[in-house]
Amino acid sequence: MAEFFLELFSEEIPARMQRDAADALRDICSWVFRNLSPQDVKTFYGPRRLAISLEIAMTKPGGVAESRGPRDSAPEAALAGFLGKHAASRHELITEGGYFWLRRDLSPTRAADIIMGSLADALAKFPWPKSMRWGQGENFTWVRPLRRIVCLLDGQVVPLKLGPITASDITEGHRVHAPGTFKVSSASDWEKKLLAHYVIADVARRVGKIGDGGRTDLDELGLELVQDANLLYEVAGLVEWPVRLFGKIDPEFMDLPPEVRELSMKINQKYFALRDASGNPAPTFMFVANLQAPDAGAAIITGNERVLRARLSDARHFWDQDRKTPLEKLLPKLEKITFHGKIGTQRERVERIANKAENITSLLGLMGEAGRDARTAGLLCKADLVTHMVGEFPELQGVMGGYYASMTHGKLVGDAIKTHYQPKGPSDSVPKGNVAVSVALADKLDTLIEFFKIGETPTGSGDPFALRRAALGVIRIILENDLRLALKPLLDHDEKLFAFIMDRLRVKLRAEGRRFDVLDAVLSAGADDDLVRVMKRVDAVTEFLQTEDGANLLAAYKRAANILRIEDAKDGPHKPEFVLGPLPMKEAEELRDMLVFIERETYDNFTEEKYALVMAAFAKLRTVLDAFFERVTVNTPEPDLRRKNLQLLARFQYSLSRIADFSKIEG
Amino acid sequence: MSPHTSPPGPKSFQDIILTLHHFWAAQGCVILQPYDVEMGAGTFHPATTLRALGPEPWRAAYVQPSRRPSDGRYGENPNRLQHYYQYQALLKPSPADIQALLLESYDAIGIDRTLHDIRFVEDDWESPTLGAWGLGWEVWCDGMEVSQFTYFQQVGGIACMSPSAEITYGLERLAMVVQGVENVYALDFNGAGVTYGDIFRRAERDYSRHNFELANTDMLIRHFADAEAECAALVVAGVAQPAYDQCIKASHLFNLLDARGVISVAERAGYIARVRDLAKACAQAWIGADG
Numbered sequence: 025m026a027e028f029f030l031e032l033f034s035e036e037i038p039a040r041m042q043r044d045a046a047d048a049l050r051d052i053c054s055w056v057f058r059n060l061s062p063q064d065v066k067t068f069y070g071p072r073r074l075a076i077s078l079e080i081a082m083t084k085p086g087g088v089a090e091s092r093g094p095r096d097s098a099p100e101a102a103l104a105g106f107l108g109k110h111a112a113s114r115h116e117l118i119t120e121g122g123y124f125w126l127r128r129d130l131s132p133t134r135a136a137d138i139i140m141g142s143l144a145d146a147l148a149k150f151p152w153p154k155s156m157r158w159g160q161g162e163n164f165t166w167v168r169p170l171r172r173i174v175c176l177l178d179g180q181v182v183p184l185k186l187g188p189i190t191a192s193d194i195t196e197g198h199r200v201h202a203p204g205t206f207k208v209s210s211a212s213d214w215e216k217k218l219l220a221h222y223v224i225a226d227v228a229r230r231v232g233k234i235g236d237g238g239r240t241d242l243d244e245l246g247l248e249l250v251q252d253a254n255l256l257y258e259v260a261g262l263v264e265w266p267v268r269l270f271g272k273i274d275p276e277f278m279d280l281p282p283e284v285r286e287l288s289m290k291i292n293q294k295y296f297a298l299r300d301a302s303g304n305p306a307p308t309f310m311f312v313a314n315l316q317a318p319d320a321g322a323a324i325i326t327g328n329e330r331v332l333r334a335r336l337s338d339a340r341h342f343w344d345q346d347r348k349t350p351l352e353k354l355l356p357k358l359e360k361i362t363f364h365g366k367i368g369t370q371r372e373r374v375e376r377i378a379n380k381a382e383n384i385t386s387l388l389g390l391m392g393e394a395g396r397d398a399r400t401a402g403l404l405c406k407a408d409l410v411t412h413m414v415g416e417f418p419e420l421q422g423v424m425g426g427y428y429a430s431m432t433h434g435k436l437v438g439d440a441i442k443t444h445y446q447p448k449g450p451s452d453s454v455p456k457g458n459v460a461v462s463v464a465l466a467d468k469l470d471t472l473i474e475f476f477k478i479g480e481t482p483t484g485s486g487d488p489f490a491l492r493r494a495a496l497g498v499i500r501i502i503l504e505n506d507l508r509l510a511l512k513p514l515l516d517h518d519e520k521l522f523a524f525i526m527d528r529l530r531v532k533l534r535a536e537g538r539r540f541d542v543l544d545a546v547l548s549a550g551a552d553d554d555l556v557r558v559m560k561r562v563d564a565v566t567e568f569l570q571t572e573d574g575a576n577l578l579a580a581y582k583r584a585a586n587i588l589r590i591e592d593a594k595d596g597p598h599k600p601e602f603v604l605g606p607l608p609m610k611e612a613e614e615l616r617d618m619l620v621f622i623e624r625e626t627y628d629n630f631t632e633e634k635y636a637l638v639m640a641a642f643a644k645l646r647t648v649l650d651a652f653f654e655r656v657t658v659n660t661p662e663p664d665l666r667r668k669n670l671q672l673l674a675r676f677q678y679s680l681s682r683i684a685d686f687s688k689i690e691g
Numbered sequence: 692m693s694p695h696t697s698p699p700g701p702k703s704f705q706d707i708i709l710t711l712h713h714f715w716a717a718q719g720c721v722i723l724q725p726y727d728v729e730m731g732a733g734t735f736h737p738a739t740t741l742r743a744l745g746p747e748p749w750r751a752a753y754v755q756p757s758r759r760p761s762d763g764r765y766g767e768n769p770n771r772l773q774h775y776y777q778y779q780a781l782l783k784p785s786p787a788d789i790q791a792l793l794l795e796s797y798d799a800i801g802i803d804r805t806l807h808d809i810r811f812v813e814d815d816w817e818s819p820t821l822g823a824w825g826l827g828w829e830v831w832c833d834g835m836e837v838s839q840f841t842y843f844q845q846v847g848g849i850a851c852m853s854p855s856a857e858i859t860y861g862l863e864r865l866a867m868v869v870q871g872v873e874n875v876y877a878l879d880f881n882g883a884g885v886t887y888g889d890i891f892r893r894a895e896r897d898y899s900r901h902n903f904e905l906a907n908t909d910m911l912i913r914h915f916a917d918a919e920a921e922c923a924a925l926v927v928a929g930v931a932q933p934a935y936d937q938c939i940k941a942s943h944l945f946n947l948l949d950a951r952g953v954i955s956v957a958e959r960a961g962y963i964a965r966v967r968d969l970a971k972a973c974a975q976a977w978i979g980a981d982g
Contacts, residue, residue, distance in 0.1 A: 035790055036828060038813035071811075154815065156826045158785050158842050158854050168826065169842070171787070199794070200804050262810060293834050311834070313808040323806045327833025330873055334770045341768075360955060 026082045026178035028057070028135065029211040031068075031075040032147075032186075033172035033195055039261025041153055041167060042069040042227075048151050049076050056142040059084045060135055066211070068225045070264055073195075075174075075225065077211035082178065084133040093117060093124030139175065139182045147186055162187050172196065179209050197221020198265055200315060222316070223264040230260040234268065234312050241268060242298075247306050250297040252290070259294050263314040269321045271295075271329045273307045277336040280343055283423050284413065288335050291417070295332070342412035350432050351407035351425065358406060364489075366478040370406050373470065378402035380466035380514070381459075387509055390458055397433075398462040401440035404429055405463060408441075421445070440464075447497050450535070454497075454504045461505050468494040468501075469514055476521045495528040502555045511553040522553065529555070533562075541690050542566050548685035557633060564635030565684045569691075573643035580649045581686040584673040587658055591670055598670035600678035608665060611655045614648045616672055619679050630682065638683055649676075701870045703882035707800050707862065708754055708778065714799045715752035715780050718792060723753035728936055729943045732757050733779035733859055737932055740821060740970075741977045743783060743846045743855045752780040754862070758943065760950035763899030766892045769874035773898050774891070778860040785842055785856035793830065793840065793858055801869055808833050816841045820942050820966040822848040822974070825857070837865045847974020848967075863887070902950040911951070915944040915962075922969045931976035938969040 030053075037045065046067040053076055054062055060080040068075040091110060094102040096119045103124065107113065110126055117124045148164060155165035164170075164187025175184040175191035184191040194205045195214065202221035208214040215225045224230045235249070235256050242249065260266070277285060282297075282305045289295035289309055296310040309332065313324050358371040367373070381402035385395040408414045408425030422445045430438025440463040443455035455464040471494050475481065482491050502509065515521045526547065533540040546552075546561045568574040592598060602620065607613040622641045629637040658669040680686055702710065712722050726736045733755035734740065742749045755777050763773030782789060794809065802809075811828035816839065818824070827841035839859045843851045863875050872878055876888030918941040925934035945962045948954050954962060 036811035036813070040813070154826060156842055156844055156854070157851075158856075159787065160784050160853065169785070169787075200809075262812065314810060315805075315808045317806050317808075319806055323803075324808045324833045326871075327807065327835060327868065331834040333873065337769070 025061070025063075025079045026135070027077060027176070027210055028053070028080050028139070029075070029077045029174065029176040029214065030184075030191075031073055031172075031174040031195055031214065032170060033073045033174070034166060034170045035168040036071050037069075037074065037167050037261075039071070039258045042071075042074070042261045043257070045069060045074050045150075045152065045167070046076075049074055052143070052146045052150075053078060056138055056146055057135070059133060060138070068215075069227055069261070070223070070225065070230070071262055072264065073225070075211075075214070080135055082135050086130040086132040089128045089130050091126045093126060096122055096124055098124075135177055136182050139177065139184055144184055144186060147184075159188060164188065174208060174214065176208070176210065197223050198314075201265065224266070227257075227260055230263065230266050231256055234259055234263075234266045241270065245270065245298075245306075245308065246301055247298040247308060248300075249310060250286070250299060252296065255290055255294065255296065259312050262294065263312055265314055265316065267313045267316050267321065269311055269313055269325055269328070271309050271311065271325050271332065273309055274333060274336070275307060277333075277340060278305070278307050280336065280339060281423070281427055283420060284339050284343065284417070285336065287417050287419055288339050289332065291419070292335055293328070293332060295328075338416070339413070342416055346411040346413055346424070346428060347431065351404040351428055354407040354410050355403070357410040361409065364474070364478075364480075366480075367474045370409065373474075374403050374406050376470050376474075377405060377463070377466045380470055381462045384462040384465055384509070384514070385458060387514075388458060388462070388507060394458050394462075397436050397459045398440065398466075400433055401429065401437045401444070401459060401463045402466055404433075404437070405441045405444050405467065436460075447500055449493070450496070454501050456505065461501055461507065465498060465501050465507075465514075468497045472498070472521055472525075473516055473518065476518055476524070481520075481524070491524075492528060495525045496532060498525060499529050499532060499555060503559060506556055508554060508556055511555060529558075539566060539690075541688055542569070542684065545684040545686060545688035548688050549681050549683060560633055561635050561683055564639050565689075567636065568639035568643070569689065571643070573646050574639070575691075576646050577642060577649070577680075578686060578689060578691060580645075580653065581677065581680060583653060584676055585687055588670065588673055588677065591659070591666075596670075598667065598674045600674035601671055602675060603668045603671055607668065609656045611648070611651045612669060612672060615645075615652045615676070618645055618648045619672075619675055623679055635683065642680065645676075701879075702801050702866075704862065704866045704878050704880045704887060706882060707866055707869065708776075710800050711778050711780075711796060711860070712752065714796045715750075718750065718780075718782070720750040720752040720780060720782070723751050725753060725755050726939075728939045729758050730755065730939050731759055731942065731946055733777040734818065734821070734823075734857065735939050735942065736779065737935055739779060739781045739855075739857060740823070740846055741932065741935060741974070743781065743843050743851055743857075744849055744974055744978050746852045747783075748853070749781065749783045749855075752778070754778050758946070760898075760902035760947050763895065763902050763950070765899040766876070766888075766895035769876070772863065772875065772891070772895060773902055774894065776862040778862050778865075780858045781855050782858075783855035784853040789856045789858075790840075793838065797832070800865070802832060807868075811840070812836075814839065819963050820945075821846065821970045822967045823970075825854075827857075832865075832868050835864060835868055837861060837868055847977075848971040849974050849978065902947060903952075906947050906951055908948060908951050908953045911944050911948050915941055915948070918944060919965060919969060923972065926972045926976045929976060931973055934969075934976060935973040938966065938973050941969055942966045 046069040050065055050067050054065065057080045063079050065076065065078040093106040106124065112126050117126055152167040155167050157165055158169040170186060170189050172195060173184060173186060173189050173191035174193055174195050175182045176193060181191060181193050193207050193209065195208055196205050197218060198221055206217055206221065208217055218225045224233065286297040289297060294311065298306040298308050298310060300306045311328055313321060315324065317324060355371060358374060359369050361370040363370050363373045378399045381398035382395045385398045405425060408421055408428060411424055413424045414421050422442055426438045426442025429441045436459045439457065440460040443460050444464045444467050446452055446464060447454045455461050472491055475489050475491055480489060512522055530540045530543055533543060542562050542565050546558055546565060552558050569578060588598065602616060607616065622644065626638045626641045656669060658673065660666050716722050723738050736753065736755050738751045738753065742751065756774060757777050758774050760773055762771050764771045794804065797809065798804065810831040812831055814827060814829040816825045816827060823843065823846040825841040825843040827839065829836040830838040830840055837860065841857045843855045843857060845851060863878065866878050867875060870879055876886060876892055878887035880887050880890060918937045922934050922937035922941065925937065945966060
């Protein structure tokens with residue numbers, strides 16, 4: 025085995041593309057060297073370089089390729105066909121055991137040839153999200169101009185050629201701390217020499233230095249970093265020699281909403297926010313320089329503080345401007361914003377959301393004030409789209425509306441606007457509180473209804489309007505807040521949309537590792553659009569099926585269903601009517617009496633939605649069912665008795681089917 | 692040493708310009724003067740847009756007054772101006788050491804790279820009105836964007852046969868970093884007592900009023916249509932640069948209309964497409980391609 029090492033040295037690679045690029049490089053090398061037993065693959069990525077090291081065999085030994093031809097007695101045409109297929113001539117063939125054979129020596133595969141050939145070809149088609157041409161206009165493209173290649177096999181240069189660049193063993197270190205070039209002889213030599221030239225090649229080490237950095241600086245300040253893994257990796261992609269520095273935030277900016285301050289710091293400047301010991305935002309920010317300056321970073325800190333002041337002054341200006349205009353006054357501006365060409369303006373949209381939100385509060389049985397708040401919040405929930413702050417930071421939509429509304433309309437309305445986009449994903453939390461819940465629900469339902477109305481429904485992987493997310497949001501808001509609502513009227517009775525939402529519920533259950541056949545069984549037993557009740561039934565049935573009694577009951581149900589299916593085909597259907605009076609077999613009589621008893625016993629539990637109790641009652645059937653199937657011959661020759669037996673089984677099915685259609689349950 | 696060396700201390704605004712002129716002249720750039728039509732950025736100068744097309748080598752550097760009517764703040768904001776200066780260098784084809792050249796130019800104007808953190812942060816550039824795009828970076832000095840660096844890939848809808856490197860310095864921002872001032876109006880303009888504010892504050896106030904309140908929008912709409920028609924006619928006549936002048940004018944008139952707030956969201960895309968069509972026609976006229 026020998027070490028293969030490749031470094032692709034370019035001008036600065038966008039941070040967001042580096043990790044995927046390293047993965048792509050790994051895939052490419054694993055594929056082109058697949059016959060050379062590649063192992064110990066390690067990739068490196070950073071602002072100016074993408075590298076990989078791995079162990080591969082120097083050569084794949086040659087061998088013999090053997091193909092059997094036609095029988096030696098075969099007609100000439102068959103032989104000619106075989107020769108043509110292998111581009112062989114007659115004298116290469118031998119006969120053995122009654123067949124023609126072609127045996128050819130395979131030349132060994134040399135790693136260096138693969139590097140110069142397949143690897144170069146694959147790298148020329150490297151999957152950058154965007155790539156470019158430069159210089160003399162060669163057709164070779166790379167993410168930014170490629171300037172050097174180091175390509176070593178067992179310490180020797182392989183002169184791989186990509187576009188204008190031919191590989192060597194020469195690379196560069198940090199621009200300022202170690203200008204100039206140096207030679208490397210292996211992956212470890214490269215990593216070691218880079219370190220001496222102020223470049224940490226391994227991204228994990230850079231991340232470590234940025235995110236933890238030994239901590240003494242943070243401990244001295246008594247501060248904690250607000251964790252942000254994405255920002256951490258992005259910054260690690262911007263620096264080769266990370267140096268943590270701390271700057272001050274002017275007190276005049278500390279009364280801005282923390283979201284505003286922190287977003288401005290993060291998006292525009294890649295700064296990290298800090299918290300003090302009690303968890304409050306600290307008037308200090310952390311940032312990372314690519315330089316170990318002799319003044320300990322004093323000039324760099326001054327510069328960055330100045331930039332942040334300018335940024336926050338802008339934010340402060342937007343904040344001050346926006347607060348001069350109540351959100352209501354912005355509503356006319358929403359008339360000019362098209363939400364969707366076929367749906368209408370944002371102004372029309374908020375009118376619908378307001379109506380729906382108010383309607384939901386009344387369906388939830390809330391008094392007038394909640395309805396008024398929900399209407400107000402619904403009407404104003406998109407007004408922040410035309411504020412200065414959201415114009416600058418679209419990520420703050422909702423959040424800013426929340427701040428502005430709470431100043432004029434109180435906390436309930438403010439919170440409702442702030443959280444009305446939630447949940448934004450499966451891990452995001454759902455709004456809490458009646459007003460907030462009504463507005464968030466109204467917003468999502470309106471989106472679903474309107475897009476379904478114009479036929480813009482998701483197809484396959486395409487869901488440009490995030491309707492699946494909206495549907496999941498509806499489900500989670502309802503379930504996690506235990507909202508008792510009939511869903512269909514809220515969907516304007518759009519059956520297709522209802523089916524779409526139930527399908528999302530199915531997907532949600534599957535994602536949670538729960539069985540969704542139970543959901544189908546419950547829905548099939550009774551169309552129900554009260555999601556909370558549906559899930560109560562699902563939970564009770566799922567739990568019951570996990571017990572021995574449950575499994576037994578399911579088996580009995582399937583057995584009864586099988587018998588009925590066959591017998592119904594002959595002279596059915598057999599109505600699930602109770603046959604009164606004595607029955608010839610006491611096991612049949614006991615089953616009937618038990619069913620009567622259970623139905624009566626469970627009636628109230630059903631209406632009171634105590635489904636666990638319902639299932640517990642059904643568990644009592646086990647012994648009588650076992651005895652019935654053991655002792656009673658259902659298909660007795662006596663027609664009247666046979667009919668009574670079948671009706672009893674039908675009744676058993678019917679009793680159970682009030683909670684779930686067990687035929688839909690697997691197992 | 693340049694004969695324009697400032698007295699000890701940071702360079703004045705005009706000395707930065709003079710230094711950059713010397714620096715880029717030494718790299719074989721022709722030092723041009725600002726183009727005499729109002730425009731939003733140095734990229735619009737025909738020495739960049741038109742010369743970036745075709746295979747012929749070309750190196751130029753110049754200052755371009757840039758007008759962004761919507762950025763006016765009545766002279767009140769320390770960082771925003773509706774009229775400012777860009778220093779532009781265009782090198783075609785892009786030289787292999789272009790990043791190093793940019794960094795050396797920072798050395799020349801007095802940014803000590805052992806003390807200041809210079810970084811290349813992803814910034815893909817696209818000009819919808821010019822039908823142009825390229826890849827490159829914002830160049831940061833201690834977190835402040837002081838330059839833009841773009842490898843042109845397409846201009847006027849035409850792929851660049853020989854990709855250029857375009858370097859654009861935001862002169863005011865650069866000078867603020869060099870001089871360590873936080874208010875653009877406090878910049879030392881000439882090293883002899885004249886500040887940026889002495890020269891431009893009144894203009895910023897007056898132009899902000901013009902851009903946001905006073906400009907006659909009916910007239911602007913008429914002029915836009917005139918420029919559009921004239922551009923098309925001149926393209927037909929085969930005079931690319933006069934046609935292109937009209938395209939730049941149309942672009943600036945659109946920016947003024949936008950600042951006056953009379954262009955709706957829906958209309959906006961239409962205006963941009965109209966200017967882009969002009970730019971494309973001019974680019975094709977310039978390289979002599981068939982429409």
